[in-house]
Amino acid sequence: xxxxxxxxxxxxxxxxxxxxxxxxxxxxxxxxxxxxxxxxxxxxxxxxxxxxxxxxxxxxxxxxxxxxxxxxxxxxxxxxxxxxxxxxxxxxxxxxxxxxxxxxxxxxxxxxxxxxxxxxxxxxxxxxxxxxxxxxxxxxxxxxxxxxxxxxxxxxxxxxxxxxxxxxxxxxxxxxxxxxxxxxxxxxxxxxxxxxxxxxxxxxxxxxxxxxxxxxxxxxxxxxxxxxxxxxxxxxxxxxxx
Amino acid sequence: xxxxxxxxxxxxxxxxxxxxxxxxxxxxxxxxxxxxxxxxxxxxxxxxxxxxxxxxxxxxxxxxxxxxxxxxxxxxxxxxxxxxxxxxxxxxxxxxxxxxxxxxxxxxxxxxxxxxxxxxxxxxxxxxxxxxxxxxxxxxxxxxxxxxxxxxxxxxxxxxxxxxxxxxxxxxxxxxxxxxxxxxxxxxxxxxxxxxxxxxxxxxxxxxxxxxxxxxxxxxxxxxxxxxxxxxxxxxxxxxxxxxxxxxxxxxxxxxxxxxxxxxxxxxxxxxxxxxxxxxxxxxxxxxxxxxxxxxxxxxxxxxxxxxxxxxxxxxxxxxxxxxxxxxxxxxxxxxxxxxxxxxxxxxxxxxxxxxxxxxxxxxxxxxxxxxxxxxxxxxxxxxxxxxxxxxxxxxxxxxxxxxxxxxxxxxxxxxxxxxxxxxxxxxxxxxxxxxxxxxxxxxxxxxxxxxxxxxxxxxxxxxxxxxxxxxxxxxxxxxxxxxxxxxxxxxxxxx
Ligand code: SF4
Ligand code: SF4
Numbered sequence: 253x254x255x256x257x258x259x260x261x262x263x264x265x266x267x268x269x270x271x272x273x274x275x276x277x278x279x280x281x282x283x284x285x286x287x288x289x290x291x292x293x294x295x296x297x298x299x300x301x302x303x304x305x306x307x308x309x310x311x312x313x314x315x316x317x318x319x320x321x322x323x324x325x326x327x328x329x330x331x332x333x334x335x336x337x338x339x340x341x342x343x344x345x346x347x348x349x350x351x352x353x354x355x356x357x358x359x360x361x362x363x364x365x366x367x368x369x370x371x372x373x374x375x376x377x378x379x380x381x382x383x384x385x386x387x388x389x390x391x392x393x394x395x396x397x398x399x400x401x402x403x404x405x406x407x408x409x410x411x412x413x414x415x416x417x418x419x420x421x422x423x424x425x426x427x428x429x430x431x432x433x434x435x436x437x438x439x440x441x442x443x444x445x446x447x448x449x450x451x452x453x454x455x456x457x458x459x460x461x462x463x464x465x466x467x468x469x470x471x472x473x474x475x476x477x478x479x480x481x482x483x484x485x486x487x488x489x490x491x492x493x494x
Numbered sequence: 495x496x497x498x499x500x501x502x503x504x505x506x507x508x509x510x511x512x513x514x515x516x517x518x519x520x521x522x523x524x525x526x527x528x529x530x531x532x533x534x535x536x537x538x539x540x541x542x543x544x545x546x547x548x549x550x551x552x553x554x555x556x557x558x559x560x561x562x563x564x565x566x567x568x569x570x571x572x573x574x575x576x577x578x579x580x581x582x583x584x585x586x587x588x589x590x591x592x593x594x595x596x597x598x599x600x601x602x603x604x605x606x607x608x609x610x611x612x613x614x615x616x617x618x619x620x621x622x623x624x625x626x627x628x629x630x631x632x633x634x635x636x637x638x639x640x641x642x643x644x645x646x647x648x649x650x651x652x653x654x655x656x657x658x659x660x661x662x663x664x665x666x667x668x669x670x671x672x673x674x675x676x677x678x679x680x681x682x683x684x685x686x687x688x689x690x691x692x693x694x695x696x697x698x699x700x701x702x703x704x705x706x707x708x709x710x711x712x713x714x715x716x717x718x719x720x721x722x723x724x725x726x727x728x729x730x731x732x733x734x735x736x737x738x739x740x741x742x743x744x745x746x747x748x749x750x751x752x753x754x755x756x757x758x759x760x761x762x763x764x765x766x767x768x769x770x771x772x773x774x775x776x777x778x779x780x781x782x783x784x785x786x787x788x789x790x791x792x793x794x795x796x797x798x799x800x801x802x803x804x805x806x807x808x809x810x811x812x813x814x815x816x817x818x819x820x821x822x823x824x825x826x827x828x829x830x831x832x833x834x835x836x837x838x839x840x841x842x843x844x845x846x847x848x849x850x851x852x853x854x855x856x857x858x859x860x861x862x863x864x865x866x867x868x869x870x871x872x873x874x875x876x877x878x879x880x881x882x883x884x885x886x887x888x889x890x891x892x893x894x895x896x897x898x899x900x901x902x903x904x905x906x907x908x909x910x911x912x913x914x915x916x917x918x919x920x921x922x923x924x925x926x927x928x929x930x931x932x933x934x935x936x937x938x939x940x941x942x943x944x945x946x947x948x949x950x951x952x953x954x955x956x957x958x959x960x961x962x963x964x965x966x967x968x969x970x971x972x973x974x975x976x977x978x979x980x981x982x983x984x985x986x987x988x989x990x
Binding site: 275278284285286293311314316318321384385387457466467468469470476478482486489 | 514561563571575580595620647652654779
């Protein structure tokens with residue numbers, strides 16, 4: 253049992269890493285032959301990096317687009333980030349003081365994340381515009397996240413899992429001798445679904461996270477009158493200035 | 495399409511709620527297909543190639559290798575719908591395929607089917623589709639209902655730009671022999687003659703002479719409209735509409751008066767007698783590059799020191815953002831000036847250092863508002879600071895007229911609405927679509943007309959001006975309301 257779970261976890265992590273690396277390699281292999289930042293854009297590389305940062309941390313464009321969606325999306329993503337941070341204590345041997353301190357916040361974040369997800373799911377059915385562009389896959393990802401969240405909250409509040417055993421199991425993977433997986437069904441479900449989530453990231457819309465970093469409309473600085481950027485494939489064109 | 499009557503506008507912008515969905519509402523709106531000769535002139539297959547389904551997929555594969563943006567955009571959409579109600583064509587028609595995300599999905603479905611694991615395994619559950627006649631017809635219909643205005647990309651949390659997607663789709667359609675008549679015919683004319691109108695050198699010279707006489711008569715000053723003058727300081731590249739149509743030509747007179755009063759020597763070129771570059775609309779880098787070369791050739795040939803662009807939105811996008819890459823480097827020009835410059839930058843600087851003097855009283859009685867052209871607002875800049883494309887035109891207008899009013903903030907600056915005629919859609923076979931697409935702008939205009947007494951709307955784009963002259967009457971406004979920005983400037987310059 254421990255061995256199977258460990259193998260799945262390692263496999264999923266490998267798929268995540270390899271899949272993402274492959275995807276990013278594909279993106280990087282293609283040039284950006286022209287300057288296409290959405291204007292107004294910062295004039296420097298540093299400024300453009302700040303712009304991407306603002307999008308990543310504050311969802312700036314989404315804020316301008318749709319306030320309720322921004323709130324729900326923030327609740328979910330921020331909640332998820334805090335929950336993941338809280339999960340660190342299952343892998344580090346001696347949790348540092350800050351990690352201990354944020355545990356209550358992390359539990360609250362779990363609820364925040366669930367509330368956000370429920371809103372996102374409801375929207376998919378209640379807003380006609382959104383329902384129109386929703387496919388099975390869009391709902392499936394939300395349901396998967398909700399299931400992971402629910403099973404997680406259940407183990408936290410109702411059917412407590414032996415945290416120390418979980419920790420022992422996870423650290424045992426490092427030694428390539430997995431052991432001691434707690435046999436609680438809820439926890440096992442939680443773990444299995446999380447493994448599934450990791451594995452599908454590179455093949456699903458969850459790619460939006462790295463996508464933002466590589467999006468030329470957001471990460472390009474505005475400097476086209478100063479810099480030329482002929483792509484390699486364009487240099488063969490006849491005429492001046494290549 | 496004869497007269498299409500749009501339903502009445504609301505009184506205030508805020509009252510215009512997102513429309514109810516009307517599936518298929520614009521399924522009938524398609525531009526004329528290019529004739530074989532139009533396609534061949536650009537090196538595209540004359541007619542639908544036999545194995546077009548396979549060729550379309552292959553072309554998509556090529557484009558994916560040429561453009562990171564396309565790849566990232568096709569991979570990153572989460573179907574959040576933040577963009578859905580931001581498109582003027584969706585607001586004006588209610589057709590769900592005019593939601594930017596749905597428009598993207600028309601191309602994304604083919605991408606998912608052939609280039610992603612999920613699409614190959616799960617098919618339509620993740621929105622994957624095969625290329626077939628039905629999909630191609632949807633492409634032709636709805637990728638010609640996008641003016642590539644980039645408004646959706648402002649609001650998308652990942653900056654996904656539907657303009658890039660519809661350019662790619664049009665490029666694929668050209669590659670299989672399904673071109674759009676309007677754009678391809680015009681690009682052919684530029685390659686052959688040098689401008690969109692197909693106006694040869696003698697006719698152009700004639701027109702400019704006529705303008706010199708007109709201005710002399712009106713102002714008593716011998717304002718020149720030089721053509722092909724070697725050794726002039728400035729090469730002015732302007733949309734060919736400026737040579738003829740109203741209100742464009744009043745803008746051209748305005749530029750001439752600015753140069754005249756400031757004592758700047760300038761010239762037009764009969765070889766590069768067009769600022770517009772419609773190759774942008776069909777997504778073709780090669781065609782865009784070819785058209786841009788004419789400007790380089792003219793600059794070299796005439797030995798000018800600076801290049802200045804007249805009022806045209808997409809032309810300024812190509813000029814500001816692409817020209818350096820397409821036809822640079824410009825090391826043979828005067829390094830004291832950015833290359834290229836916008837005429838508004840020139841005029842703004844001249845006003846600032848009193849190189850020209852404007853008299854607001856010459857425009858007495860006018861209350862003017864300004865339509866930010868989509869390509870200028872979201873794809874270019876003017877001046878030294880980000881956002882100069884919003885500030886400079888407004889400052890120039892304020893220096894030229896007694897009263898200026900801005901429209902609703904959700905419809906200006908980078909949130910401006912497209913006029914509804916950009917992106918290669920400024921053709922009479924799409925008139926119903928154009929009228930419907932203009933609705934959000936007309937809505938905002940109505941508000942300032944009724945509440946603040948606006949009499950004129952200034953524009954800095956040939957397409958906007960033509961489009962507004964056509965659609966203003968449909969919404970009960972006089973067509974003379976739309977004016978060239980440099981028409982106001984020209985009027986405020988007192989000569990003689
Ligand atoms: S806003 Fe961006 S991510 Fe959201 S649906 Fe539109 S294109 Fe997709
Ligand atoms: S680019 Fe403009 S016209 Fe095209 S989908 Fe986006 S908002 Fe609509």
